[in-house]
Amino acid sequence: MNPGNSIEIMKRCIPFAKMHGCGNDFLIMDNRQEEWEGKELGAIARRLCNRETALGADGCMWVEKSDVADFSMRYFNADGSEGEMCGNGARCIARYAFEKGIAPAAMRFAAKDGLYHSLVEGRWVDVYFPAMDRADFFLNRRYEAMDGARQYHFAVVGVPHTVWFVADTEEMSDEQVSAWGKAIRYDHSIFPDGVNVNFVQIADENKLKIRTYERGVERETLACGSGATASAITSSLLGLVASPVTVLTRGGELRVSFRLENNLVRDIVLGGPTRWVASGYLLPEMWM
Ligand SMILES: N[C@H](CCC[C@H](N)C(=O)O)C(=O)O
Secondary structure, eight states, X not given: OOTTOHHHHHHHOEEEEEEEETTEEEEEEEOTTOTTXXXXXXXXXXXXXXXXXXXXXXXXXXXXXXXXXXXXXXXXXXXXXXXXOOHHHXXXXXXXXXXXXXXXXXXXXXXXXXXXEEEXXXXXXXXEEOOEEGGGSEEEEEEEETTEEEEEEEEEESEEEEEEEOSOGGGSOHHHHHHHHHHHHTOTTTOTTOOEEEEEEEXXXXXXXXXXXXXXXXXXXXXXXXXXXXXXXXXXXXTSOOSSEEEEXXXXXXXXXXXXXXXXXXXXXXXXXXXXXXXXXXXXXXXX
């Protein structure tokens, strides 16, 4: 291909959108026509997410056809690993699907781990998680660290999460979040699949402050939606907060609501703002 021939190049370009939810940012591509069929999506995500040599993002998502929902969402972390679900990613892809005419404002989409609902109201997007059992939350676990024992809580809310209460999230240095996050995330004796690490401060009875080290991005991100959800429900099961819970992330405010009913955690909703940053075209050399 002659690089000077822009028409030839344009024919082979693929559109993308860049969006973020509270600073957790994503590249979104449409694969309903299967243009991406046969391509190594993990390797492509890894390349595109590089903030120095490509567009940069915490993850990449592809909208795919679904027989059971308005569309299906495939999510890949910045390191190329495929995640079952991503809360902020889901909020962004729902708005993308609505604005592109792929789904109505009240929609249903399939993630790797099951069906989700979403409601788009302008920039604000809610994602409805499937009900969970109280027993899905493993509370008050003991972790033997080199400098003594610590308590943590574990739950799979879309993806695996641990919750660690701290007195003040702002007092933690970036190095601490990263070093503790990494040590826990890679402790395969306890978390064979790896885990996301949420450091959580109870701000008041309806408010948490949170910092998250994300598996697959392998650093602290500005916000993690499923982490905020896991942390809010965990805090409520421990009697520390009540729904609705405002979760202050480094990149903005998320809202988590749910209902505790007998053994169930129902009507789990993660809401927050989204931003459409850019739309454009990927050049073929980004995936060839
Ligand atoms: N940022 C995401 C979580 C991505 C999942 C990923 N870190 C994994 O564990 O595979 C969220 O808003 O829920």
